[in-house]
Amino acid sequence: MEAAQNAANAVPGARSVPGRRIPVPGTVSPEFQAAIAAPYRVPAWNADPGNAAEWKALVARLAAQTAAPLPALRERLGVVSTPEVIGGVKAWIIAPKVVPERNRHRLLIHIHGGGYVYNPGEAGTVEAVLMAAFGGFTVISFDYRMPPDAPYPAAMDDAMAVWKAALGLQPAENMAVFGTSTGGGMTLALMLRAKREGVPLPAAIAPGTPWSDLTETGDSYKANEWLDNVLVSYDGVLTRAARLYAAGRDLRDPQLSPIYGDLRGLPPTILTTGTRDLFLSNTVRTHRKLRQAGVEASLQVFEGMSHAQYLFDPDAPETREVFTEIAGFLDKHLGSAAKTP
Template sequence: MRRSHLALLSASLAWLAVTATAYAQTAATYDDLAKSEAAANAENGKRVAPVKSIGNPSDEVSPEMQAMIGAPYPPHFNADPKTPAEWKELIERRAKLAIAGIPAMKEKLGVKVEETKIAGVHCFVVTPNKMPPDNRRRLLVHVHGGGYVFGPGEAALGEAIMMAGFGGFKVISVDYRMPPDFPYPAAMDDAMAVWKELVKTNDHRRMAIFGTSTGGAMTLAMVLRAKTEKLPRPAAIAPGTPWADIDKIGDSYAGNEWLDNVLVTWDGWLGRAAKLYANGTSLKDPQISPIYGDFKGFPPTILTTGTRDLFLSNTVRTHRKLRRAGVIADLNVYEGQSHAQYQFNIAAPETREAFTDIARFFDRYLEE
């Protein structure tokens, strides 16, 4: 046998030996893990999971979204401001970053933005340059996200611009008051003041309310309050990944903790913002945690979330409660996405898809 053939055979045998050893080690490791996990979970109660790492999802997720899914935690995820001044510094620092991208977004999506006041509340009117004829008498009201603390002024306009640009709707975005200066119920009072004023001159059957995260919770709470105050209700709503339970309650608060690379954990800035906003009001008050309200008589609702979203349970619980109340409710869940990542990059196909789905839903239930 030639020397080259012997070398090749030796290399092949060595590779097989290494592979067999690795397989045996893996099998042994799995068998040991399976036994220890079975023992740890033998009783009815809390589940115990091993420490693990999770890669990016499969190839049906776009490269643009893959980049967001794999990104590190945001630097502010564990921010712990101790004073109003420290909160304001953090809020302003984040706002500057968001505002820097607004001009390019407006140009790319073909919208114009005008400032106005409605019922004494600062608002933005976002109008697409091209509007379908069916939308000319329709109007959307936007309440932004940001944990009730982030997104003052233009900083929270991104979602409204995307809804106007991708959906072809005129949007009123409410720049509601926020902590540290204005805790609950200032944000809800502002949003409801705008709603009350707009329904005086617009047909509520041609109107919808939408928002993400905090804005999703406020969307739900606005309908609850409209019911209580016997006001006209919107024809449809789109609470995206709503902060429906502001407390740390729900399966995904544990299951997706440290996996969600946007919110990361309730115990960081998020829980601190919740307590700052509530300002002593019970976290189970339906105006703060609308999951505890009565959803009977709600308009058709579309919800959006992702499999790694810390608020996945908030969204799922809301969807089930709406369905149990007899409400038409759609649920869109995106593979691999952390909190609200469907609206972080207008170049991602999933972003267009999400807003197009919402627009089509509104088109189905809003009168022309």
């Protein structure tokens, strides 16, 4: 192996890496070892529906699977979810049964993930439930419109409408916006749009492993291909979802790929990813771009973790750790005083 590898990498260029079996690391909790050992998520990662009806059937089936355990999860974590309409958008207010005093006048806006196609309805609220439970925050999670029915800019229009409505509920300096994957990309795009429109920004944001670049740009799209057991490869549902959502627009438009935007003036940001994450590069490139733009930005990278894997097992210590760290960061940056009348 050594001699063959030296020979295959003896001239400058692409890195030649042999086929391998990479063991489950012993450096994470048993719960996370199980998540890392899990088979690829078929068909979530490689779905290729032939038409709108097939997309909708697949999305509905997966969403039902994701939503089914939610009532029991909320009950177990002591979290209450209340349907609401915020800024004309279907939403849920999700909060712990008792909100800690310091969070009484704070509000988080959650933007769910799912590649712009998955997780409609309550299926999109899992992360909001975890944040409410582990962070003690009141969270608004909303059901933005998605393709195939509603490509860009519908999702961003809904996000903007919810954010503007939220500004009537609590002071901007008491609020944060967060979300994972597509929700992380949308969080960043929302900041760029609010900046452009002169709308106040929140006190902090927490994009988790953000889909900040819809093009296949960034080293981990290749380096972590086949290693990440959640997204697996760009050449799966990601490619199709990006195309559906963009509906002909340039994928490098900063409203679709916010990494190409001007990030100056964004609020303090905490980013989360894992060493096996297909979006590791999306995350660290975003971190660097934020720092280069003078933004306070904190990065956490979890051992062995694939894409967004901190959303899958509420009982894994790493899940609690991710949300506790984010909550601590938000707690440091959010104001807590009531709105002046």
